[in-house]
Amino acid sequence: MTQVPDVLRKIVDYKQGELEEAMRAVPLNEIMDRLADLEDTPRGFQNAILNSLGSGWTPIIAEVKKGSPSKGLIRADFDPLQIAITYQDNGATCLSVLTDEHFFMGHLSYLALIREQVSLPLLRKDFIFDPYQIYQARVAGADAILLIAAMLDVPQLRDFHCLAKELSMDVLLEVHDERELEMALQTDCSMIGINNRDLRTFKVDIATSERLAAQIPAGRIIVAESGINTRAEIVRLTEQGLHAFLIGESMMREPDIGAKLSELLG
Numbered sequence: 001m002t003q004v005p006d007v008l009r010k011i012v013d014y015k016q017g018e019l020e021e022a023m024r025a026v027p028l029n030e031i032m033d034r035l036a037d038l039e040d041t042p043r044g045f046q047n048a049i050l051n052s053l054g055s056g057w058t059p060i061i062a063e064v065k066k067g068s069p070s071k072g073l074i075r076a077d078f079d080p081l082q083i084a085i086t087y088q089d090n091g092a093t094c095l096s097v098l099t100d101e102h103f104f105m106g107h108l109s110y111l112a113l114i115r116e117q118v119s120l121p122l123l124r125k126d127f128i129f130d131p132y133q134i135y136q137a138r139v140a141g142a143d144a145i146l147l148i149a150a151m152l153d154v155p156q157l158r159d160f161h162c163l164a165k166e167l168s169m170d171v172l173l174e175v176h177d178e179r180e181l182e183m184a185l186q187t188d189c190s191m192i193g194i195n196n197r198d199l200r201t202f203k204v205d206i207a208t209s210e211r212l213a214a215q216i217p218a219g220r221i222i223v224a225e226s227g228i229n230t231r232a233e234i235v236r237l238t239e240q241g242l243h244a245f246l247i248g249e250s251m252m253r254e255p256d257i258g259a260k261l262s263e264l265l266g
């Protein structure tokens, strides 16, 4: 992990401690028991995106996000369930739920809370570096997980993808530059997310999506992530080959979240 950006390094170091604590509180064998007791199967995250695409609907993965290290508190009146319902009522295809507590003000329990009343597929948005977190995601109610190329190596990406698939979850594999895209293309993850936010500087440039999308062979679903604010940007990115859009902040900042989502959908 020599090239891991500083922020990411800091986050992973912190989360290592959190993970050890979680494993003491709920050991893996207990998670496995819960897994065996699960009655519902995951909702197809990737399929939902394909279905939207097939019917000419812009696939938006709407993010339930209270804050972030770069922006601090984004939304003070934060009711994760109400936000998820609003996203569903206004045409989101999938939801992304931040489950990191310390840096993003999220919580693992939001997945189950939302899952009970909202039928859209849910992505666990977190920093995954251990198989325990993948089992934990499934038991908590996730239908898909995020894997970040900047903090993993190719064998880990392959193994974690495999494990997610065994648990019937989909994977969104996030890249930010050519080196990470190269890694992603060495796996058979079919959904690649291009993060427009540079984790070294926090600068956002949606041209990153356009540049990297052009280098992805046909057959993969390409998701533009971060910094998307307008319908015009979505239209432009669609013309450049982007298939789906992961959007948080620009909706979280609006008093009327549903109206903003409708505007983004065009």
Ligand SMILES: O=P(O)(O)OC[C@@H](O)[C@@H](O)c1c[nH]c2ccccc12
Binding pocket: 063, 065, 104, 125, 126, 127, 174, 195, 225, 226, 227, 228, 246, 247, 248, 249, 250
């Ligand atoms: O709020 P934005 O700029 O619309 O971005 C959403 C999402 O892409 C961003 O939250 C994100 C992308 N990759 C991540 C990895 C971890 C935590 C968060 C993220």
